[in-house]
Amino acid sequence: MDDFHAVWLLCRPGFETDAGQELVALAAELGVYGFFVPSPTPGWVRFDAPGQDLVGQLVTHLNWQDLVFSRDWLMEVGRVEELPQSDRVGAVLDSLRKGSWSGCFERLEIHVPLEGAPDDLARFARKWTSPLAKSLRDTGWLSSSGAGSETNRPRLDILLPDFTQAVLCAALPGNRSPYPAGVPRLRMPAEAPSRSTLKLEEAWKLFISEERWYEVLGGGKKAVDLGAAPGGWTWQLVRQGMLVTAVDNGPMDETVMASGHVTHVREDGFTWQPKRQVDWLVCDIVDKPTRVTSMIADWLSQDLFRYAVFNLKLPMKQRWSTWEACRDELLVAMESVRRPMRLHAKQLYHDREEITCFIEPL
Numbered sequence: 131m132d133d134f135h136a137v138w139l140l141c142r143p144g145f146e147t148d149a150g151q152e153l154v155a156l157a158a159e160l161g162v163y164g165f166f167v168p169s170p171t172p173g174w175v176r177f178d179a180p181g182q183d184l185v186g187q188l189v190t191h192l193n194w195q196d197l198v199f200s201r202d203w204l205m206e207v208g209r210v211e212e213l214p215q216s217d218r219v220g221a222v223l224d225s226l227r228k229g230s231w232s233g234c235f236e237r238l239e240i241h242v243p244l245e246g247a248p249d250d251l252a253r254f255a256r257k258w259t260s261p262l263a264k265s266l267r268d269t270g271w272l273s274s275s276g277a278g279s280e281t282n283r284p285r286l287d288i289l290l291p292d293f294t295q296a297v298l299c300a301a302l303p304g305n306r307s308p309y310p311a312g313v314p315r316l317r318m319p320a321e322a323p324s325r326s327t328l329k330l331e332e333a334w335k336l337f338i339s340e341e342r343w344y345e346v347l348g349g350g351k352k353a354v355d356l357g358a359a360p361g362g363w364t365w366q367l368v369r370q371g372m373l374v375t376a377v378d379n380g381p382m383d384e385t386v387m388a389s390g391h392v393t394h395v396r397e398d399g400f401t402w403q404p405k406r407q408v409d410w411l412v413c414d415i416v417d418k419p420t421r422v423t424s425m426i427a428d429w430l431s432q433d434l435f436r437y438a439v440f441n442l443k444l445p446m447k448q449r450w451s452t453w454e455a456c457r458d459e460l461l462v463a464m465e466s467v468r469r470p471m472r473l474h475a476k477q478l479y480h481d482r483e484e485i486t487c488f489i490e491p492l
């Protein structure tokens with residue numbers, strides 16, 4: 131197996147410490163004792179475990195989906211500290227030749243920082259992609275079988291923090307976000323009443339494979355949306371053909387209500403409960419994460435839903451330990467249900483200070 135120099139975590143700017151702490155903790159459980167260095171680039175974190183087999187331990191036992199605070203992760207295979215203006219392509223090829231990576235990448239992606247990047251860096255990266263890809267293809271580093279096709283080959287992802295440096299990384303098949311750098315480009319549906327709608331769409335796209343969508347979302351299921359107004363999440367549920375109870379004291383969007391699929395209940399989402407089990411519970415109430423967690427745990431203890439998506443808004447400090455406490459409470463509650471269930475959590479691209487949790491039956 132090829133050797134990697136380090137692992138790069140891509141997270142929401144401002145959450146670098148949380149992403150780093152999380153990988154340090156998970157790696158230690160696997161016997162890999164590493165440390166993280168938030169890079170000067172917001173949203174990028176380098177994890178290093180000198181002298182240890184990063185690949186064997188981390189990549190085989192951990193999946194990008196296990197990481198809550200990282201939207202994606204990349205394995206460093208080379209680094210160019212000084213990209214000469216005269217021959218940036220040559221410097222990348224040189225670095226690859228000198229590194230321990232062997233084999234052909236399926237595709238090339240260049241990432242620039244989401245925040246704080248020099249002016250024009252994104253434009254430069256777009257212009258650079260084509261000549262760089264051509265040279266990589268000519269020298270056998272990049273497959274010529276066609277851009278855009280997802281194969282079972284690693285992808286070459288280049289982190290470009292500025293005009294002078296480049297970190298060359300492998301994004302491994304089966305162990306990378308379906309969206310490069312974990313940034314899905316979702317189109318805001320014109321009819322949806324709020325931008326929040328994109329959070330639920332992203333959660334479904336991330337947590338539920340395409341071939342399972344109908345089984346999990348379709349067929350006229352019953353759903354409850356806690357904190358539903360104005361109705362962006364309800365709109366997504368209705369679009370799947372679900373019958374929705376929307377719980378919120380605030381007003382619901384008229385178009386969503388006109389679908390005839392929605393019953394609006396003006397009650398407290400922390401105390402209202404259905405009389406019998408529903409297929410879906412979703413909750414976008416902004417409140418203390420421990421309060422939302424206890425409410426979900428209560429629904430679990432009565433086996434009131436099959437699937438759930440809910441947000442946990444994390445505090446400014448100690449987000450990782452707050453999440454750990456919530457996770458443990460949820461796992462205990464899930465054990466009380468007599469069916470096996472699984473919990474996923476991720477800070478989505480469309481999330482802000484929150485993370486999104488998904489509970490599903492196994």
Ligand SMILES: C[S@@+](CC[C@H](N)C(=O)[O-])C[C@H]1O[C@@H](n2cnc3c(N)ncnc32)[C@H](O)[C@@H]1O
Nearest residue numbers: 324326357359360361362363378380398399414
């Ligand atoms: C972020 S908004 C939800 C946006 C919604 N998901 C959408 O896509 O349009 C949070 C909502 O939670 C509601 N809310 C806050 N506390 C609540 C409670 N205790 N019970 C029910 N709704 C509550 C607010 O009225 C607000 O409409």
